[in-house]
Amino acid sequence: MNIPMGSIKRWRVQIFAITWLAYAAFYFTRKAFSVAKLGIGDDPSFPLDKMTMANLDGLYLAAYAVGQFTWGMLADRFGPRVVVLGGLLISAGAALVMGTFATLPIFVTCMLVQGLAQSTGWSGLCKNLGSFFPAQQRGRVLGR
Numbered sequence: 001m002n003i004p005m006g007s008i009k010r011w012r013v014q015i016f017a018i019t020w021l022a023y024a025a026f027y028f029t030r031k032a033f034s035v036a037k038l039g040i041g042d043d044p045s046f047p048l049d050k051m052t053m054a055n056l057d058g059l060y061l062a063a064y065a066v067g068q069f070t071w072g073m074l075a076d077r078f079g080p081r082v083v084v085l086g087g088l089l090i091s092a093g094a095a096l097v098m099g100t101f102a103t104l105p106i107f108v109t110c111m112l113v114q115g116l117a118q119s120t121g122w123s124g125l126c127k128n129l130g131s132f133f134p135a136q137q138r139g140r141v142l143g144r
Contacts, residue, residue: 015132019125024076025088026121027093033060036099056111063115071115073121080124080131087120089104 037053038044075083088103091114098110 002087012132013028015129016032019129022084022088023121023125024128026091029091033057033098033111033114043067046102048107052104056107059108060111060115063112064119066117068123068143071120073125075124075127083120084128087117087124091117125140 017048033056040048041050041051071083094110094113094117098107098114
């Protein structure tokens, strides 16, 4: 099978751009609570104090760490695009629920879900890039 080099380069550029956009999209929901808690801490009527919000951040990071191991294996089994798209959708849903309802049980649940959903990004997107770029080029591509 003889594939023209121009079409391979076009595919690589498209995959890199889509991967970059998907990873950037994760940040819209990843940083939402970190930015919002600055204003939340100043609101005396809000029921969460600074220690509770710090514990929510810790809960998020613990779920993120567990998810890193889990989603890497599931991306191998089901494909990185399915896992990443699912993670993006679930992350957006959790952020929407968190912004709509402001109670501690909902925040705890959403931070757990958010951590697991956010962890789909790195392993799935790296696997996707690895399918389109040879090993000797990956350091240059991922480092840009």
